[in-house]
Amino acid sequence: xxxxxxxxxxxxxxxxxxxxxxxxxxxxxxxxxxxxxxxxxxxxxxxxxxxxxxxxxxxxxxxxxxxxxxxxxxxxxxxxxxxxxxxxxxxxxxxxxxxxxxxxxxxxxxxxxxxxxxxxxxxxxxxxxxxxxxxxxxxxxxxxxxxxxxxxxxxxxxxxxxxxxxxxxxxxxxxxxxxxxxxxxxxxxxxxxxxxxxxxxxxxxxxxxxxxxxxxxxxxxxxxxxxxxxxxxxxxxxxxxxxxxxxxxxxxxxxxxxxxxxxxxxxxxxxxxxxxxxxxxxxxxxxxxxxxxxxxxxxxxxxxxxxxxxxxxxxxxxxxxxxxxxxxxxxxxxxxxxxxxxxxxxxxxxxxxxxxxxxxxxxxxxxxxxxxxxxxxxxxxxxxxxxxxxxxxxxxxxxxxxxxxxxxxxxxxxxxxxxxxxxxxxxxxxxxxxxxxxxxxxxxxxxxxxxxxxxxxxxxxxxxxxxxxxxxxxxxxxxxxxxxxxxxxxxxxxxxxxxxxxxxxxxxxxxxxxxxxxxxxxxxxxxxxxxxxxxxxxxxxxxxxxxxxxxxxxxxxxxxxxxxxxxxxxxxxxxxxxxxxxxxxxxxxxxxxxxxxxxxxxxxxxxxxxxxxxxxxxxxxxxxxxxxxxxxxxxxxxxxxxxxxxxxxxxxxxxxxxxxxxxxxxxxxxxxxxxxxxxxxxxxxxxxxxxxxxxxxxxxxxxxxxxxxxxxxxxxxxxxxxxxxxxxxxxxxxxxxxxxxxxxxxxxxxxxxxxxxxxxxxxxxxxxxxxxxxxxxxxxxxxxxxxxxx
Amino acid sequence: xxxxxxxxxxxxxxxxxxxxxxxxxxxxxxxxxxxxxxxxxxxxxxxxxxxxxxxxxxxxxxxxxxxxxxxxxxxxxxxxxxxxxxxxxxxxxxxxxxxxxxxxxxxxxxxxxxxxxxxxxxxxxxxxxxxxxxxxxxxxxxxxxxxxxxxxxxxxxxxx
Numbered sequence: 001x002x003x004x005x006x007x008x009x010x011x012x013x014x015x016x017x018x019x020x021x022x023x024x025x026x027x028x029x030x031x032x033x034x035x036x037x038x039x040x041x042x043x044x045x046x047x048x049x050x051x052x053x054x055x056x057x058x059x060x061x062x063x064x065x066x067x068x069x070x071x072x073x074x075x076x077x078x079x080x081x082x083x084x085x086x087x088x089x090x091x092x093x094x095x096x097x098x099x100x101x102x103x104x105x106x107x108x109x110x111x112x113x114x115x116x117x118x119x120x121x122x123x124x125x126x127x128x129x130x131x132x133x134x135x136x137x138x139x140x141x142x143x144x145x146x147x148x149x150x151x152x153x154x155x156x157x158x159x160x161x162x163x164x165x166x167x168x169x170x171x172x173x174x175x176x177x178x179x180x181x182x183x184x185x186x187x188x189x190x191x192x193x194x195x196x197x198x199x200x201x202x203x204x205x206x207x208x209x210x211x212x213x214x215x216x217x218x219x220x221x222x223x224x225x226x227x228x229x230x231x232x233x234x235x236x237x238x239x240x241x242x243x244x245x246x247x248x249x250x251x252x253x254x255x256x257x258x259x260x261x262x263x264x265x266x267x268x269x270x271x272x273x274x275x276x277x278x279x280x281x282x283x284x285x286x287x288x289x290x291x292x293x294x295x296x297x298x299x300x301x302x303x304x305x306x307x308x309x310x311x312x313x314x315x316x317x318x319x320x321x322x323x324x325x326x327x328x329x330x331x332x333x334x335x336x337x338x339x340x341x342x343x344x345x346x347x348x349x350x351x352x353x354x355x356x357x358x359x360x361x362x363x364x365x366x367x368x369x370x371x372x373x374x375x376x377x378x379x380x381x382x383x384x385x386x387x388x389x390x391x392x393x394x395x396x397x398x399x400x401x402x403x404x405x406x407x408x409x410x411x412x413x414x415x416x417x418x419x420x421x422x423x424x425x426x427x428x429x430x431x432x433x434x435x436x437x438x439x440x441x442x443x444x445x446x447x448x449x450x451x452x453x454x455x456x457x458x459x460x461x462x463x464x465x466x467x468x469x470x471x472x473x474x475x476x477x478x479x480x481x482x483x484x485x486x487x488x489x490x491x492x493x494x495x496x497x498x499x500x501x502x503x504x505x506x507x508x509x510x511x512x513x514x515x516x517x518x519x520x521x522x523x524x525x526x527x528x529x530x531x532x533x534x535x536x537x538x539x540x541x542x543x544x545x546x547x548x549x550x551x552x553x554x555x556x557x558x559x560x561x562x563x564x565x566x567x568x569x570x571x572x573x574x575x576x577x578x579x580x581x582x583x584x585x586x587x588x589x590x591x592x593x594x595x596x597x598x599x600x601x602x603x604x605x606x607x608x609x610x611x612x613x614x615x616x617x618x619x620x621x622x623x624x625x626x627x628x629x630x631x632x633x634x635x636x637x638x639x640x641x642x643x644x645x646x647x648x649x650x651x652x653x654x655x656x657x658x659x660x661x662x663x664x665x666x667x668x669x670x671x672x673x674x675x676x677x678x679x680x681x682x683x684x685x686x687x688x689x690x691x692x693x694x695x696x697x698x699x700x701x702x703x704x705x706x707x708x709x710x711x712x713x714x715x716x717x718x719x720x721x722x723x724x725x726x727x728x729x730x731x732x733x734x735x736x737x738x739x740x741x742x743x744x745x746x747x748x749x750x751x752x753x754x755x756x757x758x759x760x761x762x763x764x765x766x767x768x769x770x771x772x773x774x775x776x777x778x779x780x781x782x783x784x785x786x787x788x789x790x
Numbered sequence: 791x792x793x794x795x796x797x798x799x800x801x802x803x804x805x806x807x808x809x810x811x812x813x814x815x816x817x818x819x820x821x822x823x824x825x826x827x828x829x830x831x832x833x834x835x836x837x838x839x840x841x842x843x844x845x846x847x848x849x850x851x852x853x854x855x856x857x858x859x860x861x862x863x864x865x866x867x868x869x870x871x872x873x874x875x876x877x878x879x880x881x882x883x884x885x886x887x888x889x890x891x892x893x894x895x896x897x898x899x900x901x902x903x904x905x906x907x908x909x910x911x912x913x914x915x916x917x918x919x920x921x922x923x924x925x926x927x928x929x930x931x932x933x934x935x936x937x938x939x940x941x942x943x944x945x946x947x948x949x950x
Contacts (some may be wrong), residue, residue: 018886025894026885026901028829028869035828068793125814202833202841202929203895253895254929286834333907508892508930680889680935687932711838711927719933720924724916750934 009588010524012517016676017527019513021506030251033206033223034283041208041279042071044269045127047117047134048291049109051705052364053158055139056107056116063133064119069126073134074118074272076104080142084237085272086264091479092334096168096327099159103264103271108141110158110326111366112704113291115265120272120280143364147300147323150361158326158362167324167360168335172342174417175353176208180315184306188389193773194753196298196323197696199371200716203253204289205263209270210279216240220247220270225260225505226545227408227537230482233262233331234270241481249535249545255507256688260547261294261369262330267376287362290709294369295698298323299341299378305386313395313405315353316346316417318382324360325367331480334368335360340375345383347416348366348427348642349463350407354417364704370547372688373746376466377753379418384462384754388761389770397444398758399435399461403428420465422640426668426730427463433666433728434644436459451766457661458763460647462755468641468669468743469553471634474620484556485633487541488562490519492626494612496590496604498523500532500562503543504555509745510677511551515559517673518739522563523570524587525604541629549743552673553639554632557737561630564738569625570607576622577610612718632737639734641742643667645686645751647759653767653785658694658760658780663723665751668730670742675729678744683725685748690748691717693756697775798862802827811858818842818853820861820922821868825937829898833927840926843899844868850906869898869950878905880946884939886914892930900926 024030061073085100091652104115119135121127134754144150144158150165157164181187204260208221218240224230227247228433235242252259269282284292288363299322306315321340324334342356391401391553406427407414413423440461447457489501500519506512520530541558544550571582574592588596591603610617611624618624648662665682672678695715699707708714733740753774760781761770768788773780792894799808802825811820814837821827821844833841835854842853845867871889872878878901884890891897900923907922914922919940920933 022889022891022894023882023886026882026891026897027873028892028898030829032828032831032895032899034832035822125812126860138824193866200929201893201895202839202927203831203893204833252893254893256929286836506892510889510892676889680892682932683932683934684892684930685932688929711834712836716927716929717933718924718927719937722920722933724934724937725932 010521012521012527013673015674017402017513017674018676018705019510020527021512025251027726028313032203032251032253033208034219036208036221036250036708038210041281042120042122043124043127044120044272044275044280044282045124045131046116046265047119047131047136048114048288049112049114049116051109051138051140052143053141054109055141056105056109057137057139059117061117061136064130067126067130067133070130071120071122072276073130076102076106076116078103078650079271082238082275087629088328088330088333090333090335092477093168097162098167099162101264101327101330103268107393111364112364112706113288114267115178118268118272120276120493126245145363145365145700145702145704147321147361147363150363151321151359158364166541167286167328167362169357169359170339171355171357172418173355176351177315177317177355180353181304181306181317182286184314185309186390186393187304187306188386188393189302189304189550190287190385190770191772192301192303192531194297194299195774196295196365197692198290198293198295198698198714199258201254201255201256201258202204203635204284204286205266205293206283207266207269208279208281209273211274211277213277217244218270218274222247222249222266223252223259224249225255225507225547227535228483228503228542228545231537233267237267237301238274246538249505252507255546256372257370257374257547258293260545263292263294264461265292271301286711287709290698290714291366291706294329294569295325295366296368296371298368300380301382303382303386305390307390307394308789311352311396311401311404313390315351318342318345318356320356320358320378322358323363323365325365327367328361329367332370332482333478333480337368337375341378343418343420344376344379344465344467345418346547347418347422348407348425348463349405350411351417356418356492357372365700372685372749376746377750380464381754381757385757385761389759392765399431399440402463403431417552420467420635420640423735425465425640425642426732427642429730430644430666430668433730434646434664436660437726437728438646438664456651456653456763458649458759458761460755460759460762463644464642464747464751464754466549466641466743466747466750468549469634470548470638471636473637483542483544485631486543486558487629487631488559488628489517489541489627490556490562490566492566492604494608496608498525498530500559501531502532502534502541502555502559503541503545504551505535505545507546509551509681510674511546511555513677514552514556514673518556518559522560522567525590529590535680541631549745552741553734553737553743554634556673556741557739558630558632560739561632562628565628565630569628573611573624574607575751576618577663581616601726603760612767635736639742641669641744641747643747643751645755647755649759649763651760651763651781656781658776660690660723663725665725665748666728666730667745667747668732671731671733671740671745672729673741679727681744682727682748685721686725686752687717687748689749689752690722690756693774693776694773791903796859798859800856800861800863801865803867803874810949813857813859815858815879816854817844817856817858817861820858821853821949827868827870831898840899840903841896843902845902850903870900872902872905881905881908881943882938888935888939890931890935890939896926896928900936907940908944908947913948916941
């Protein structure tokens with residue numbers, strides 16, 4: 001009998017359990033925010049800046065106001081009267097600065113797509129018609145677009161009150177990198193550019209805000225990863241007591257980090273609802289998603305790696321710079337994008353000297369927020385590309401070179417030169433697992449024979465790390481109101497079935513299924529006896545929601561502890577009823593059983609019946625507690641997951657096209673709760689990483705105009721070009737939780753962005769060329785080939 | 791322009807529908823807003839992503855590239871009707887077992903497109919399946935599980 005059949009014999013954790021909540025999505029029964037309508041609902045369309053930087057000299061809304069179906073047109077000044085501007089400055093990062101951001105611009109705009117007016121009408125179509133009639137008197141201002149340009153002292157500040165366009169800078173120095181580089185036997189150097197891109201959730205951002213002036217209550221449906229975070233934001237900025245704000249996140253059509261950000265247009269919709277005392281819906285269309293969604297990456301870097309005469313890495317030097325748009329993203333800042341890059345660099349390797357510096361620039365582009373990987377793909381890619389180059393210089397196979405330079409087993413727990421704290425990393429085991437499933441030696445043999453025929457195939461083998469499930473030390477000192485705790489309530493219903501409420505949210509990853517598996521195993525029931533509810537700030541335990549690959553690690557641990565506590569309560573009640581002691585009993589198969597003999601003593605429905613309806617049968621003073629809540633917050637700053645990706649590519653040196661021939665992943669995400677879902681997190685992450693590395697690029701021209709704000713122009717991976725992916729697991733349970741799960745959500749993307757760079761360079765190495773810019777367009781590949789041919 | 795309407799009569803999911811509709815309204819807005827059939831989704835509204843795929847007179851089409859008035863006299867099937875008919879119950883079971891949907895936003899369009907391939911009969915190979923699905927963007931799964939689900943269904947139907 002399979003564990004899914006409801007025998008409750010345990011064994012759900014670790015099994016390939018399909019998601020009970022996916023069936024309705026496959027049958028068209030999903031309920032996403034834009035699917036929800038309420039009586040009296042109005043629609044908002046935003047007038048957005050056509051310029052990257054401009055002063056608003058005046059706005060004439062009269063024609064729009066008179067347009068069909070229009071209820072009211074709002075400018076920034078009206079909204080700012082009820083909605084405090086967003087100020088996103090990290091208290092723990094001295095020198096960090098950011099200008100106040102109005103949710104609708106008041107006197108100037110600083111990126112194309114910034115909202116300048118909101119038209120509220122009886123339909124989205126009528127609101128859009130009227131938005132075209134809003135006349136703005138613009139005075140164009142000079143734009144700052146390039147990272148180095150923005151960081152230069154001559155750069156005109158986008159916000160003069162800030163003095164310059166430097167958002168933040170930070171350096172990490174371990175040992176003496178300059179001295180170590182001077183003494184190295186071999187030093188390799190590489191240039192890097194990681195293009196800016198967009199999350200492109202297929203369901204765009206959407207919010208339905210409904211202010212009830214009678215009850216003083218704001219109800220919000222929102223396509224978001226954290227209803228708790230948004231409850232806090234609406235409460236504080238709109239001056240509504242927190243218990244009168246309820247944020248529900250229904251089905252969410254893709255998050256990937258985008259939907260943990262706070263976007264001004266969504267907040268404006270809530271402010272408008274409060275002003276008009278009407279429900280207001282805003283759903284971004286695709287062009288405004290490209291323009292106004294938080295964006296990601298956009299780094300440049302130069303890095304060096306030094307090795308000694310024995311082929312040991314001694315030193316790394318990593319100069320990083322990035323742009324984050326015109327403001328620091330509210331409320332989580334964009335600082336992790338640079339910090340994680342320089343912290344994660346070199347993390348797998350044993351070296352003594354390191355210099356890493358990140359400089360963060362303000363430019364007239366969209367705001368950079370959170371997205372899958374947050375800076376770590378940069379640190380990993382820079383490191384692994386240098387490792388390959390050093391291995392080639394030392395004439396050592398790159399797999400062997402990694403093995404020689406990984407941290408030794410006895411070194412754990414350790415702090416890497418960049419400051420990554422790792423209780424353990426299973427680097428060699430993952431390297432063996434990955435090179436095993438890809439049959440690395442055979443690929444090398446084939447590669448050599450094909451090169452003689454003018455076929456350029458590349459083999460990439462790259463290590464990644466992923467800092468997952470951040471603990472309270474991460475955001476606490478920053479002043480950002482971000483919870484790193486999660487909770488779970490488990491309730492036995494009278495008929496013996498179980499309901500869980502969790503603060504973890506699920507945008508398709510399957511975390512709610514994992515939670516059901518964990519609790520069901522604790523209570524000895526099958527998947528058909530349990531349902532997990534989430535995404536409602538009013539009724540679920542307070543927590544973080546979904547970010548930083550924390551669902552199983554933190555939310556799963558809370559669920560395990562809640563399930564274990566309910567089990568204890570059930571056994572206590574059963575012991576009272578059965579006139580025995582709880583330690584002689586256990587739960588399995590939906591029954592209370594004798595721990596020694598396994599004999600059934602009573603089923604859970606009987607516990608429910610007596611516990612809820614027949615307390616008269618119990619001794620006086622007995623208080624059945626058949627609902628339990630537990631929370632979990634980690635002591636650790638984060639848990640480092642790790643793994644190795646292998647990629648096999650063919651580069652057409654005549655056309656510059658890259659064809660992916662094979663992909664392999666060995667991943668250590670701690671204890672695997674559900675391999676079916678973990679594997680699909682990896683695969684989905686890899687394909688996103690391939691998209692980032694080969695196709696995706698949010699392009700602006702020199703004047704601040706986005707050039708490719710449609711899905712026809714912004715290229716994404718489609719089924720035809722993508723590979724099948726083989727996966728192996730290495731399991732190192734995290735040490736200080738009972739569950740032992742680590743993060744998985746971001747690893748695929750981090751590894752893919754990294755290994756593709758290695759694989760393409762490997763293909764081009766015999767020609768003396770290397771790629772320096774993601775995405776690796778055919779044009780870029782032909783450019784670097786032309787350079788070496790000249 | 792916004793008020794201009796036309797009267798259309800069509801069959802949607804086997805039921806006759808007769809409505810006054812704005813001439814500028816595209817088919818998927820008509821289905822979602824006028825008929826409250828929210829299973830078809832909007833991803834780009836310019837014909838690239840395939841989230842709005844519905845069946846019109848037996849052919850899978852982009853609901854965002856067709857006006858509602860163009861569907862006058864047509865037989866339209868959405869994911870709701872397709873699911874109810876049981877025509878792709880096996881495919882939908884395979885999607886579930888294989889975890890071929892994550893956020894589920896692309897899934898109705900993906901099922902609609904895959905149904906067309908399966909209805910053509912035979913057992914397409916993985917390259918053919920990938921090619922057929924290449925007009926449907928999935929941002930979550932990486933496609934492999936979807937290809938697996940379609941392949942398994944085709945094989946099961948062929949008795950292999």
